[in-house]
Amino acid sequence: MTAGDGPVGEDALPDRSSAEPVGRAPAVRPFLVTAGRVAGTGTGPPMPLETQVVATAPGIEKLDRLTFERRDIVALCRQPQSLAEVAARLRLHLNVVRVLAQDLESTGDLAVYVPRPEAAHDLSVLRRVIDGLRAIPDSRETTP
Amino acid sequence: MTPTTTAARDRDPQAPDSRPPLPVKLVIAGGFGVGKTTTVGSISEISPLTTEAAITEVAAGVDDLTHTPRKTTTTVAMDFGCITIDPTLKLYLFGTPGQERFGFMWDDIVEGAIGGLVIVDTRRLDDCYAAVDYFEHKRIPFVVAANAFDGRIEHDLTEVRWALDIADQVPLITFDARERGSVRDALLSVLELALRRAES
Ligand SMILES: Nc1nc2c(ncn2[C@@H]2O[C@H](COP(=O)(O)OP(=O)(O)O)[C@@H](O)[C@H]2O)c(=O)[nH]1
Ligand SMILES: [Mg+2]
Numbered sequence: 001m002t003a004g005d006g007p008v009g010e011d012a013l014p015d016r017s018s019a020e021p022v023g024r025a026p027a028v029r030p031f032l033v034t035a036g037r038v039a040g041t042g043t044g045p046p047m048p049l050e051t052q053v054v055a056t057a058p059g060i061e062k063l064d065r066l067t068f069e070r071r072d073i074v075a076l077c078r079q080p081q082s083l084a085e086v087a088a089r090l091r092l093h094l095n096v097v098r099v100l101a102q103d104l105e106s107t108g109d110l111a112v113y114v115p116r117p118e119a120a121h122d123l124s125v126l127r128r129v130i131d132g133l134r135a136i137p138d139s140r141e142t143t144p
Numbered sequence: 145m146t147p148t149t150t151a152a153r154d155r156d157p158q159a160p161d162s163r164p165p166l167p168v169k170l171v172i173a174g175g176f177g178v179g180k181t182t183t184v185g186s187i188s189e190i191s192p193l194t195t196e197a198a199i200t201e202v203a204a205g206v207d208d209l210t211h212t213p214r215k216t217t218t219t220v221a222m223d224f225g226c227i228t229i230d231p232t233l234k235l236y237l238f239g240t241p242g243q244e245r246f247g248f249m250w251d252d253i254v255e256g257a258i259g260g261l262v263i264v265d266t267r268r269l270d271d272c273y274a275a276v277d278y279f280e281h282k283r284i285p286f287v288v289a290a291n292a293f294d295g296r297i298e299h300d301l302t303e304v305r306w307a308l309d310i311a312d313q314v315p316l317i318t319f320d321a322r323e324r325g326s327v328r329d330a331l332l333s334v335l336e337l338a339l340r341r342a343e344s
Binding site: 123132 | 163164165166167168169187193194195196197198219222224226227229230233235236238251252253255256257258323324325328331332335336338339341342343
């Protein structure tokens with residue numbers, strides 16, 4: 001079984017010749033999409049940008065019955081990714097994605113994994129990141 | 145990873161609902177044109193993406209008789225990329241623009257970050273004051289990195305440290321935003337600082 005082996009989307013095939021970022025989100029219509037609600041005004045701080053979201057099996061099954069942005073989010077999140085990636089790829093405002101992700105979680109269509117804030121100070125996490133970075137070679141392997 | 149064995153998963157290797165990696169992040173800060181996007185692009189496994197994030201600007205407000213800082217929320221373009229450390233751990237790099245003339249709050253972006261890399265262009269040092277102040281105030285581990293445009297920097301590092309008035313314990317390095325190995329080493333200096341802080 002290979003599920004979970006590929007946290008990076010297969011859509012991640014960058015054109016590395018360009019340093020210009022793609023997918024800049026227009027800051028339009030956020031209130032229409034979320035019916036006027038805004039993220040982060042409820043209890044506690046807003047979900048961090050790197051919060052991971054993944055479509056659930058029921059969410060995928062009812063994809064055809066979801067509408068517009070909600071459908072786009074669930075479809076995109078077949079591959080786990082961050083709220084920031086969802087916002088960039090769908091050109092939605094980050095706060096819109098925050099609100100919709102919470103909605104979709106409450107309806108069972110999306111699993112939302114908010115990272116523990118302590119992870120940033122966790123010795124073993126820091127050491128693993130260091131080891132992982134050290135393993136990165138000086139230049140990219142040339143693609144065949 | 146705690147693998148679940150739903151029927152859907154067994155049918156489909158692309159199945160949803162697999163547990164995602166733990167995400168951690170570094171913030172890449174600095175003024176306009178210092179090389180933030182270049183830095184992210186040199187090491188990220190996806191080409192840099194851009195989204196809009198909210199920052200709160202605190203107007204300096206000398207003309208404000210109430211002495212209450214006037215706060216406005218502004219939307220800024222933020223570039224980011226990521227590096228998969230292993231299937232259970234993923235490092236995100238968020239590039240945030242600096243703003244002159246304003247104190248500002250990037251809390252929305254920075255909350256929970258391991259640390260920051262403040263990039264400076266030694267020809268325009270003042271562009272990075274806001275970022276340095278922010279990380280100091282928030283007690284987030286950070287390293288100041290002079291981007292060696294065309295392989296050189298305009299001033300030696302002692303002058304840069306003096307001009308920026310950064311504390312002796314803040315690491316100051318040079319790097320080349322276009323070189324993957326150089327970016328890797330710059331990020332490692334932030335991680336090593338964060339580790340030393342977490343150990344003490
Ligand atoms: N010669 C040289 N150019 C660089 C270097 N780093 C960035 N640049 C260029 O400087 C410009 C601004 O860089 P960018 O990464 O977009 O800056 P940002 O505004 O901080 O994201 C781009 O045209 C880059 O190609 C460097 O180390 N050397
Ligand atoms: Mg940029």
